[in-house]
Amino acid sequence: MRVLVGVKRVIDFAVKVRVKPDKTSVVTDNVPHSMNPFDEIALEEAVKLKEANHAKEIVAFSLGPAKNQEILRTALAKGADKAIHLEVDDATYQKVEPFHVAQAIAKLAKDEKFDLVFLGKQAIDDDANQTGQLVAGFLNWPQATFASKVETEGTSHLKVTREIDGGLETIKVKLPAVLTADLRLNEPRYATLPNIMKAKKKPIDKKTPKDLGLDLTSQTEVLEVSEPPTRKGGEFVEDVPTLVKKLKEKGAL
Amino acid sequence: MFKLSKRLFSTLKFKRGDFARLVDSDITHFESIVGKENVKTTELDLYNTDWMKSFKGNSTCVLLPQTAQQVSAILKHCFHRYLAVVPQSGNTGLVGASVPVFDEIILSTSKLRNNFNLDLSSGILECDSGFILEELESRLAPQGYIMPIDLGAKGSCLIGGNVATAAGGIRFIRYGSMHSNVLGLQVALADQNGTLLELGTGLRKDNSGLHSHHLFVGSEGQLGIITGIKMLVAPKPTSICSMWLGTDSFEKCQKILREAKTKLGEVLSAFEFLDAETLRCLKENENLDKPLETASKYNLLIETSGSNPVHDMEKVDGFLSYCLENELAKDGILAKNQTEASYLWKLRETATLALMHDGYVYKNDVSLPLKYYYELTDVVRERLGDKAIRVINYGHLGDGNAHLNITTKKFSQEVYDLLYPFIYKWVTEKGGSISAEHGIGQLKKPYIHLGKHEKELSLNKELKKIFDPKGILNPYKMIDL
Numbered sequence: 001m002r003v004l005v006g007v008k009r010v011i012d013f014a015v016k017v018r019v020k021p022d023k024t025s026v027v028t029d030n031v032p033h034s035m036n037p038f039d040e041i042a043l044e045e046a047v048k049l050k051e052a053n054h055a056k057e058i059v060a061f062s063l064g065p066a067k068n069q070e071i072l073r074t075a076l077a078k079g080a081d082k083a084i085h086l087e088v089d090d091a092t093y094q095k096v097e098p099f100h101v102a103q104a105i106a107k108l109a110k111d112e113k114f115d116l117v118f119l120g121k122q123a124i125d126d127d128a129n130q131t132g133q134l135v136a137g138f139l140n141w142p143q144a145t146f147a148s149k150v151e152t153e154g155t156s157h158l159k160v161t162r163e164i165d166g167g168l169e170t171i172k173v174k175l176p177a178v179l180t181a182d183l184r185l186n187e188p189r190y191a192t193l194p195n196i197m198k199a200k201k202k203p204i205d206k207k208t209p210k211d212l213g214l215d216l217t218s219q220t221e222v223l224e225v226s227e228p229p230t231r232k233g234g235e236f237v238e239d240v241p242t243l244v245k246k247l248k249e250k251g252a253l
Numbered sequence: 254m255f256k257l258s259k260r261l262f263s264t265l266k267f268k269r270g271d272f273a274r275l276v277d278s279d280i281t282h283f284e285s286i287v288g289k290e291n292v293k294t295t296e297l298d299l300y301n302t303d304w305m306k307s308f309k310g311n312s313t314c315v316l317l318p319q320t321a322q323q324v325s326a327i328l329k330h331c332f333h334r335y336l337a338v339v340p341q342s343g344n345t346g347l348v349g350a351s352v353p354v355f356d357e358i359i360l361s362t363s364k365l366r367n368n369f370n371l372d373l374s375s376g377i378l379e380c381d382s383g384f385i386l387e388e389l390e391s392r393l394a395p396q397g398y399i400m401p402i403d404l405g406a407k408g409s410c411l412i413g414g415n416v417a418t419a420a421g422g423i424r425f426i427r428y429g430s431m432h433s434n435v436l437g438l439q440v441a442l443a444d445q446n447g448t449l450l451e452l453g454t455g456l457r458k459d460n461s462g463l464h465s466h467h468l469f470v471g472s473e474g475q476l477g478i479i480t481g482i483k484m485l486v487a488p489k490p491t492s493i494c495s496m497w498l499g500t501d502s503f504e505k506c507q508k509i510l511r512e513a514k515t516k517l518g519e520v521l522s523a524f525e526f527l528d529a530e531t532l533r534c535l536k537e538n539e540n541l542d543k544p545l546e547t548a549s550k551y552n553l554l555i556e557t558s559g560s561n562p563v564h565d566m567e568k569v570d571g572f573l574s575y576c577l578e579n580e581l582a583k584d585g586i587l588a589k590n591q592t593e594a595s596y597l598w599k600l601r602e603t604a605t606l607a608l609m610h611d612g613y614v615y616k617n618d619v620s621l622p623l624k625y626y627y628e629l630t631d632v633v634r635e636r637l638g639d640k641a642i643r644v645i646n647y648g649h650l651g652d653g654n655a656h657l658n659i660t661t662k663k664f665s666q667e668v669y670d671l672l673y674p675f676i677y678k679w680v681t682e683k684g685g686s687i688s689a690e691h692g693i694g695q696l697k698k699p700y701i702h703l704g705k706h707e708k709e710l711s712l713n714k715e716l717k718k719i720f721d722p723k724g725i726l727n728p729y730k731m732i733d734l
Contacts, residue, residue, distance in 0.1 A: 012591045014590075022630075031491075032562075037590075077587075146480060156547050190586035190589075191586060192546070192584065192586050193576075197573075240308070
């Protein structure tokens with residue numbers, strides 16, 4: 001089984017995001033970035049499949065500007081065998097949508113005959129939760145999203161436990177398929193020194209949108225980006241009767 | 254949470270000095286200075302007890318002034334009445350310097366927190382001494398600055414105490430000591446006027462007289478009370494990188510330090526050490542797993558801070574390649590996001606707390622020439638055999654400062670006698686310091702003479718007499734009159 005893992009470079013999870021004064025987007029200059037946490041989890045699961053001899057090769061993919069190389073190097077250090085970088089300039093990247101990324105991944109999956117496309121369930125910057133589903137749609141492949149457990153069923157199927165509103169749902173999908181990773185699937189490993197050194201020798205193939213016949217026409221337009229309303233401070237009350245009165249006033253009781 | 258551990262110092266049985274005792278008219282007078290709500294006479298356990306719960310005083314009065322003028326008025330009154338005073342900042346010290354021994358009045362600086370003034374171009378902060386360190390850090394961050402010190406107690410310690418104890422911490426290797434950063438102090442003296450004095454100017458360069466403000470850095474409340482501070486703060490780095498290396502030879506640790514200084518150069522911002530026993534303690538007591546798959550006797554946590562991630566990563570890459578290729582490190586990891594980096598730092602920062610679960614901790618904080626840094630740990634381990642639960646060593650290897658900690662279930666006089674004065678003598682013989690960061694306070698007072706010339710100690714006494722003529726500030730501790 002050959003696995004294609006999509007990885008996105010996002011503002012680091014721990015960073016407090018600030019909106020630009022012109023309300024067009026968030027501040028990214030001089031802000032720490034790292035691999036989207038759900039993509040880390042997807043990559044970790046793919047590497048585990050390889051270590052269990054269920055997968056033969058893991059290829060990491062990222063669409064983005066030159067800086068995305070760093071994320072691909074991380075993916076290589078964490079167990080991917082090869083990487084593909086679909087490079088676009090910063091200005092173009094601002095307008096890239098899940099729709100475009102999904103097209104690129106679908107094309108690669110088809111052309112290079114991957115058996116499994118493994119993505120994070122959503123990116124922590126746009127929270128779109130669309131790419132995996134779109135890829136499955138473009139390829140007409142089965143999809144198992146929000147995976148919290150992945151098991152093999154012979155060499156032709158995967159048994160996937162999914163996190164859904166009501167609890168857990170277990171489904172069986174026939175390969176080739178698209179999976180998206182949820183939080184509880186696994187705990188990603190660190191990039192160890194020996195693996196970081198080995199990763200330097202692993203190849204990163206460069207591709208352009210033209211190579212994949214990718215049409216980057218925008219489907220949507222961002223009108224405004226603004227912060228959520230600031231939380232107002234609470235107030236102290238003197239005694240329980242006052243508390244009850246206030247709660248009633250606010251309609252909580 | 255933790256039971257009050259047995260106080261150990263039968264060796265420290267002093268008599269109470271002949272200071273006056275508090276009477277009602279003193280309380281009334283204090284109330285007129287700071288306001289009734291800022292004079293506490295009940296529920297004083299937290300103020301009377303140190304963080305380690307090793308020392309407990311019997312003060313019946315805690316004062317909470319909000320201005321330097323109020324501090325001055327309090328000290329003036331105490332001078333005239335001959336009342337002993339313990340200046341108390343965050344009360345996070347580890348040597349019992351911040352709590353009373355008898356019934357000394359506690360003067361808490363925790364409400365001295367009005368004035369805050371940051372000069373953005375010079376990077377000079379002027380503020381009252383009662384701000385919590387972490388609070389200062391949060392206020393500086395949006396302006397693009399950080400405090401030059403960072404320590405485990407940051408959520409509770411106050412900047413005045415940090416200055417009075419010359420606090421060290423994790424950023425020391427990059428930003429230097431409190432001496433490097435303090436440019437001026439406002440102090441209140443315990444003299445007949447409660448004199449408020451501005452020492453130093455808050456300018457980067459000023460050679461217009463003796464640099465008296467530096468006397469107060471690390472003075473442990475012996476010379477006066479610090480009410481205001483002018484200090485350098487550092488530009489906030491935008492690119493931070495954390496890595497963990499494992500090696501089995503201490504000699505290699507020293508070589509790695511040397512390589513870090515040359516190859517990482519000006520972006521090196523932390524170089525911390527944890528031995529395997531520390532990691533075992535973290536796992537057993539806090540269920541924190543070690544970050545490396547392989548077990549390593551010695552672990553290094555190294556951080557770089559800079560303004561250009563590409564530049565910094567190149568340096569880090571060169572450094573890590575060198576360490577691996579030359580077999581200085583046998584394993585290691587590079588944190589790839591802030592969550593991973595936070596975990597590595599969590600291990601280092603939780604070490605102190607993890608120890609407490611064992612029961613009783615004999616804490617040591619020593620500076621040693623690097624070649625002896627770990628030797629003491631092995632020597633103590635052998636000396637104690639199975640009398641201790643564990644002997645662990647973690648600390649600021651980059652500064653030659655080791656936190657050697659021994660734990661037992663309960664305080665044991667036998668273990669204590671095996672450790673002291675043995676450790677202090679060993680350290681001073683090897684040219685080290687018995688207290689790198691933590692200070693003297695009550696804990697190390699019996700050993701303050703080790704490795705010191707008589708004349709130095711008598712000069713310190715003379716200095717104290719000049720600043721604190723009646724000796725009412727923090728008696729029974731670092732300097733006796």
